Amino acid sequence: MGEIQRHVIFLLLLSVFSSPAMADDAAIMEKLAKSLFPAPTGWTGSNPCKWTGVSCDSSNRIISIGLSSKSLSGSLPSDLNQLKNLKSLSLQRNQLSGPLPSLSDLSNLQSVFLDNNNFSSVPSSFLSGLTSLQTFSISENPGLEPWTIPEGLADSSNLMEFLASRANIVGSIPDLFGKLTSLKSLKLSYNNLTGSLPLSLAGSSIQTIYLNNQQQGLSGRIDVLGSMTELMQVWLHVNKFSGPIPDLSKCTSLFDLQLRDNQLTGVVPSSLTTHPTLANISLGSNILQGPYPAFGRAKVDLGTENNWCNPVPGPCDSQITILLMVVADLGYPMTVAESWKGNDACKGWIFVSCEQGKFVTGLNFGNQNWTGQISPAIANLTSLKNLLLNDNNLTGTIPHSLTTLKDLQLLDVSNNNLSGKIPNFAPNVTVKSEGNPLMNGKASDVNLSGKNSVVVIAVAVVVAALLVGILLFFTYKCYKKKRTSNYGIVQIPNRKNRSKSHKNGKVKPHNEDEDKEEDVHVYSGGNVSISLEVLRQVTDNFSEEYVLGRGGFGVVYRGVLLDGTVVAVKRMESALVDSGLSEFQAEISVLSKVRHRHLVALTGFCMAGNERLLVYEYMPQGTLAQHLFHWSELGIPPLTWKQRVVIALDVARGVEYLHGLAQETFIHRDLKPSNVLLGDDMRAKVSDFGLVKNAEKGKHSMETRLAGTFGYLAPEYATTGKVSTKVDVYAFGVILMELITGSKSLDETRPEEQKHLVTWFRRLQKNEIMNLLDPTLHTDEEMFGSISKVSELARHCTAREPYQRPDMGHAVNVLAPLVDQWRPSHQYEDSFDVGDQMSLSRELERWQEEDSTITATSLRPSEFPDSISSRGLQ
Numbered sequence: 079m080g081e082i083q084r085h086v087i088f089l090l091l092l093s094v095f096s097s098p099a100m101a102d103d104a105a106i107m108e109k110l111a112k113s114l115f116p117a118p119t120g121w122t123g124s125n126p127c128k129w130t131g132v133s134c135d136s137s138n139r140i141i142s143i144g145l146s147s148k149s150l151s152g153s154l155p156s157d158l159n160q161l162k163n164l165k166s167l168s169l170q171r172n173q174l175s176g177p178l179p180s181l182s183d184l185s186n187l188q189s190v191f192l193d194n195n196n197f198s199s200v201p202s203s204f205l206s207g208l209t210s211l212q213t214f215s216i217s218e219n220p221g222l223e224p225w226t227i228p229e230g231l232a233d234s235s236n237l238m239e240f241l242a243s244r245a246n247i248v249g250s251i252p253d254l255f256g257k258l259t260s261l262k263s264l265k266l267s268y269n270n271l272t273g274s275l276p277l278s279l280a281g282s283s284i285q286t287i288y289l290n291n292q293q294q295g296l297s298g299r300i301d302v303l304g305s306m307t308e309l310m311q312v313w314l315h316v317n318k319f320s321g322p323i324p325d326l327s328k329c330t331s332l333f334d335l336q337l338r339d340n341q342l343t344g345v346v347p348s349s350l351t352t353h354p355t356l357a358n359i360s361l362g363s364n365i366l367q368g369p370y371p372a373f374g375r376a377k378v379d380l381g382t383e384n385n386w387c388n389p390v391p392g393p394c395d396s397q398i399t400i401l402l403m404v405v406a407d408l409g410y411p412m413t414v415a416e417s418w419k420g421n422d423a424c425k426g427w428i429f430v431s432c433e434q435g436k437f438v439t440g441l442n443f444g445n446q447n448w449t450g451q452i453s454p455a456i457a458n459l460t461s462l463k464n465l466l467l468n469d470n471n472l473t474g475t476i477p478h479s480l481t482t483l484k485d486l487q488l489l490d491v492s493n494n495n496l497s498g499k500i501p502n503f504a505p506n507v508t509v510k511s512e513g514n515p516l517m518n519g520k521a522s523d524v525n526l527s528g529k530n531s532v533v534v535i536a537v538a539v540v541v542a543a544l545l546v547g548i549l550l551f552f553t554y555k556c557y558k559k560k561r562t563s564n565y566g567i568v569q570i571p572n573r574k575n576r577s578k579s580h581k582n583g584k585v586k587p588h589n590e591d592e593d594k595e596e597d598v599h600v601y602s603g604g605n606v607s608i609s610l611e612v613l614r615q616v617t618d619n620f621s622e623e624y625v626l627g628r629g630g631f632g633v634v635y636r637g638v639l640l641d642g643t644v645v646a647v648k649r650m651e652s653a654l655v656d657s658g659l660s661e662f663q664a665e666i667s668v669l670s671k672v673r674h675r676h677l678v679a680l681t682g683f684c685m686a687g688n689e690r691l692l693v694y695e696y697m698p699q700g701t702l703a704q705h706l707f708h709w710s711e712l713g714i715p716p717l718t719w720k721q722r723v724v725i726a727l728d729v730a731r732g733v734e735y736l737h738g739l740a741q742e743t744f745i746h747r748d749l750k751p752s753n754v755l756l757g758d759d760m761r762a763k764v765s766d767f768g769l770v771k772n773a774e775k776g777k778h779s780m781e782t783r784l785a786g787t788f789g790y791l792a793p794e795y796a797t798t799g800k801v802s803t804k805v806d807v808y809a810f811g812v813i814l815m816e817l818i819t820g821s822k823s824l825d826e827t828r829p830e831e832q833k834h835l836v837t838w839f840r841r842l843q844k845n846e847i848m849n850l851l852d853p854t855l856h857t858d859e860e861m862f863g864s865i866s867k868v869s870e871l872a873r874h875c876t877a878r879e880p881y882q883r884p885d886m887g888h889a890v891n892v893l894a895p896l897v898d899q900w901r902p903s904h905q906y907e908d909s910f911d912v913g914d915q916m917s918l919s920r921e922l923e924r925w926q927e928e929d930s931t932i933t934a935t936s937l938r939p940s941e942f943p944d945s946i947s948s949r950g951l952q
């Protein structure tokens with residue numbers, strides 16, 4: 079029968095059949111037949127219901143098409159979904175190609191097999207409205223254009239199997255499979271799925287889930303497996319899943335668990351090693367921790383790439399057991415899993431510091447953005463001194479057990495999301511807890527809400543009254559003494575007088591007597607006086623809990639002022655008040671005159687009876703000495719080379735300002751790492767001006783009472799008491815040497831010829847400096863150059879003769895390009911920090927030239943731009 083004749087007969091037949099739908103079915107079947115090559119055997123005759131592998135219902139509509147393994151090529155007609163009664167479509171194991179037709183709204187379709195072909199693409203509304211679908215298979219169609227699992231599949235509430243391995247699926251696993259309550263088998267291996275396991279899979283009845291070998295890899299935690307209780311076979315290997323292996327004891331039929339080649343962390347739960355039905359399990363190439371797991375009869379692949387504490391079964395070292403319990407409550411973070419190898423926590427484990435090489439004394443988990451809880455097991459680390467958990471996202475309460483830690487000195491839980499009360503720690507434990515809005519009880523922050531507001535207002539009124547009183551008092555005195563007028567509530571240096579006297583060349587030599595004489599001058603032009611009551615209140619009556627540190631002249635406390643600013647309150651030892659008085663006055667005198675982004679700002683002071691208090695801006699990262707010499711005990715990471723160079727430059731800039739930019743020449747005289755304080759950005763400010771001497775311009779060297787700290791004293795200062803700015807340059811050079819070597823300037827425990835760092839350092843040849851390098855610094859080529867330059871500068875600054883040493887401006891010029899090396903173009907300094915960049919002498923000139931009319935405004939120190947702040951006010 080010829081093609082044309084066949085068509086004529088077909089059309090005749092159409093008119094004979096009553097149902098037009100049925101006729102459509104025949105037409106589509108005809109199209110299908112014609113698009114397949116070779117034509118399927120047995121597909122002859124005008125009635126497709128008679129064709130081999132095709133069946134129809136009683137109304138002669140097509141209900142199934144079976145063409146599997148027929149070596150067919152060709153493609154499918156796009157209107158195949160006109161076969162409205164189709165229940166089964168089996169086209170698997172051929173070489174069919176071309177775009178797939180939409181199957182949408184085939185509401186009778188129960189099974190679809192398209193696997194093992196070479197289809198090229200999936201239409202947009204491929205699988206929606208398939209309300210009867212039970213089995214769908216499209217696996218092994220690697221030529222498909224990338225497609226995502228259609229959301230319309232959610233209509234298929236009877237789906238039992240969805241098989242789509244190696245089908246070039248991209249995107250994430252949609253949230254719909256968990257809702258398909260009949261789903262037993264989900265196979266999506268060898269695709270390019272990304273994202274995580276949907277939590278909606280919890281409670282599903284899936285028995286077989288294959289998600290292995292995704293090209294980019296699925297990620298996230300796999301906890302949801304624990305609540306998929308019907309699971310039998312789980313293949314998740316070769317992905318990027320992370321977090322711990324969940325408790326799978328509720329999966330009572332599980333026999334095949336493939337987890338190898340992921341990033342799973344933590345201890346293998348005992349519920350897994352003792353799981354009664356597990357027969358086949360792989361865990362290799364993860365970052366699993368803890369004891370080497372001992373499975374019973376199961377066939378196990380543990381690989382070689384996990385971080386078990388021992389290569390054979392058996393318990394870990396007891397400190398490790400505890401540490402692993404601690405990180406279990408933090409979800410076994412990946413950084414920890416990667417670093418914590420072997421059976422000795424004191425062998426370079428990240429975040430852990432030890433003493434005597436065996437006792438864990440510090441845990442620094444600060445700033446890691448971790449979620450989880452504070453483990454009560456921390457209390458079993460009985461030598462612990464420092465526990466830093468700040469700046470994470472921890473919830474829950476501070477465990478009571480921590481109060482049993484006898485050596486604990488510092489607990490920092492600030493900036494988390496903790497709740498409950500702070501347990502009662504011994505008074506010698508510093509607890510930092512601010513930034514936990516849900517925490518109540520003995521929180522360190524001053525509570526400004528509720529009942530307290532009455533107290534706050536009352537205190538504020540008292541403070542204001544006192545302030546006005548003090549101001550009136552001093553203004554009166556000032557007026558009497560100096561006849562300078564116009565002080566409002568101003569905290570600006572009294573530069574008017576100084577500039578004038580300076581210009582007239584009438585500056586008298588500064589000495590301690592004159593400082594005393596000028597008491598009034600100091601206070602009137604200085605900073606805000608703060609009442610003793612307020613300072614008592616913000617430090618909980620100078621409670622041990624708030625101690626930041628102890629210095630030569632007193633104790634430094636942390637406090638939060640009523641306006642929320644965090645401050646450091648330095649309280650002079652009362653026994654030293656007399657001898658400390660001149661220091662006190664000197665500090666106020668100097669600090670009120672100088673403001674610079676690299677000098678610690680004085681925000682207030684208090685003198686009452688025997689009390690002498692100074693209020694400074696708070697420097698949250700403490701001293702350079704802590705970061706350089708005590709990082710290990712404190713459980714903090716050592717400073718990187720970049721950080722060291724930035725700190726050196728900051729110090730150089732601060733001291734340069736003291737020496738020249740502040741119009742008069744100030745000499746610090748006690749530069750050392752414990753007087754360099756660090757902010758959270760690890761930028762440095764110079765502090766402790768108690769010993770600063772105001773040196774007169776043009777008379778740069780003067781003899782004074784010896785002060786300072788051994789190890790940093792310039793030779794001429796130590797022997798003759800001659801002090802000049804070069805004394806600070808020398809001390810700065812010593813600090814540079816300490817930054818390079820990580821060694822203290824004086825260390826009696828070192829061998830004789832190494833006790834004095836400067837002597838040791840200067841004796842070495844340039845090419846030998848690397849032998850002295852801080853062992854925590856790992857050098858590369860670029861750093862090598864940078865270190866050589868800083869070493870050279872350190873030598874130069876510590877030259878024997880003062881005139882051989884450079885000035886601080888030179889140090890800035892050497893260091894600045896080394897910093898810029900890492901921060902090439904953009905915003906190394908904030909925009910207002912013009913002063914640092916300008917030439918010092920030019921800046922100084924401009925400063926002096928400007929008109930010196932004081933306009934009284936009520937600017938607060940914080941509103942001053944840094945270094946050149948006061949200029950605009952004059």
Ligand SMILES: Nc1ncnc2c1ncn2[C@@H]1O[C@H](COP(=O)(O)OP(=O)(O)O)[C@@H](O)[C@H]1O
Nearest residue numbers: 626627628629630631634646694695696697766
């Ligand atoms: N502004 C501040 N911010 C934070 N901590 C500070 C501040 N000032 C001082 N400290 C802490 O208090 C300790 C003692 O400071 P200080 O009295 O200035 O020491 P010293 O008198 O020995 O120079 C410092 O080592 C530091 O840990």
Ligand SMILES: *[C@@H]1O[C@H](CO)[C@@H](O)[C@H](O)[C@H]1NC(C)=O
Nearest residue numbers: 173175176195196197198221
């Ligand atoms: C699959 O189809 C593509 C073109 O779409 C073709 O290049 C390829 O050779 C085919 N593969 C097989 C196994 O037939």
Ligand SMILES: *[C@@H]1O[C@H](CO)[C@@H](O)[C@H](O)[C@H]1NC(C)=O
Nearest residue numbers: 224248249270271272293294
């Ligand atoms: C896998 O998908 C990602 C995007 O999700 C894409 O960047 C990547 O190229 C894909 N990989 C392959 C091999 O197609």
Ligand SMILES: *[C@@H]1O[C@H](CO)[C@@H](O)[C@H](O)[C@H]1NC(C)=O
Nearest residue numbers: 313333334336357358359377
């Ligand atoms: C265990 O799983 C691997 C990989 O899936 C398979 O090759 C092996 O045959 C399985 N063995 C048993 C005993 O089930």
Ligand SMILES: *[C@@H]1O[C@H](CO)[C@@H](O)[C@H](O)[C@H]1NC(C)=O
Nearest residue numbers: 445446447448449450470471
């Ligand atoms: C912190 O973690 C949250 C999720 O836990 C994440 O959304 C956020 O981006 C993270 N922030 C940083 C700075 O890593």
Ligand SMILES: *[C@@H]1O[C@H](CO)[C@@H](O)[C@H](O)[C@H]1NC(C)=O
Nearest residue numbers: 396399400403455457458459
């Ligand atoms: C921790 O200490 C408690 C009580 O002191 C003890 O019962 C527990 O066994 C210890 N845990 C570990 C892991 O040492």
Ligand SMILES: *[C@@H]1O[C@H](CO)[C@@H](O)[C@H](O)[C@H]1NC(C)=O
Nearest residue numbers: 447448449450470471472495
């Ligand atoms: C903290 O964790 C919660 C949930 O654990 C999350 O919703 C929130 O975004 C996280 N916050 C930050 C700042 O990471």
Ligand SMILES: *[C@@H]1O[C@H](CO)[C@@H](O)[C@H](O)[C@H]1NC(C)=O
Nearest residue numbers: 484485486487504505506507
């Ligand atoms: C802190 O004080 C307690 C007594 O209250 C004492 O047992 C403990 O040793 C002290 N800790 C330190 C580090 O000084």
Ligand SMILES: *[C@@H]1O[C@H](CO)[C@@H](O)[C@H](O)[C@H]1NC(C)=O
Nearest residue numbers: 471473474494495496497516
């Ligand atoms: C803190 O935790 C509470 C629940 O304990 C949560 O509702 C809130 O979103 C969390 N806040 C942040 C900033 O993560």
